[in-house]
Amino acid sequence: MQLNDYINKYFVGILLQSCILIRPLSGQGLSCYKCMTTDSNNDACQDPFSALLNPIQLDCQATSVGKNGTFPARFCVKITGRVTSVDSNANASYLNTIIYYRTCLVDNIMDSTKSLETSGNFRLKGFQSMTGTIRLQGYMSLCSSDGCNRAQIFSSSLLTILITLLLTNCINDLSYSKYVYH
Numbered sequence: 001m002q003l004n005d006y007i008n009k010y011f012v013g014i015l016l017q018s019c020i021l022i023r024p025l026s027g028q029g030l031s032c033y034k035c036m037t038t039d040s041n042n043d044a045c046q047d048p049f050s051a052l053l054n055p056i057q058l059d060c061q062a063t064s065v066g067k068n069g070t071f072p073a074r075f076c077v078k079i080t081g082r083v084t085s086v087d088s089n090a091n092a093s094y095l096n097t098i099i100y101y102r103t104c105l106v107d108n109i110m111d112s113t114k115s116l117e118t119s120g121n122f123r124l125k126g127f128q129s130m131t132g133t134i135r136l137q138g139y140m141s142l143c144s145s146d147g148c149n150r151a152q153i154f155s156s157s158l159l160t161i162l163i164t165l166l167l168t169n170c171i172n173d174l175s176y177s178k179y180v181y182h
Helices: 003-021 158-177
Strands: 061-063 070-072 075-086 098-105 117-125 133-143
Touching: 061 098, 075 117, 098 133
Parallel strands: none
Antiparallel strands: 061 070, 075 098, 075 133, 117 133
């Protein structure tokens, strides 16, 4: 096989892989992980995060401030913190526990900070069917790519991994073919 045949073969493979993995530009929302701490002794939402215990929600839908209904998500969010106070309507058992909350959003809740990450004191009111308000001290991260609320570091695109593997295989095949006599 000639060099051009190898290049054409792998180029077509990469092109097909890209077409399969790229999300259409229709009204789809992001794909985000959605979970919340419900039991601090058995918390599948905590870090290190397991995508096996919390499958990603494709085409995540969320409500938007001032609008009725749900809409395609534009952001994924991860909130981590220690609950510092609860009001009389909230579950008091959350007090002084560390919670993890991952979900999708339509609105940029961090617009006032002009940052996608922040730490400090947060107030969560009526989230995840929880009544009342809880206050926590912790960390919040907002992102805008599929599955980005899984972890803070060591995340890679599946497409990048596949392209790297294909190119590595192509280079190995080319270097091996130099030593094979036809």
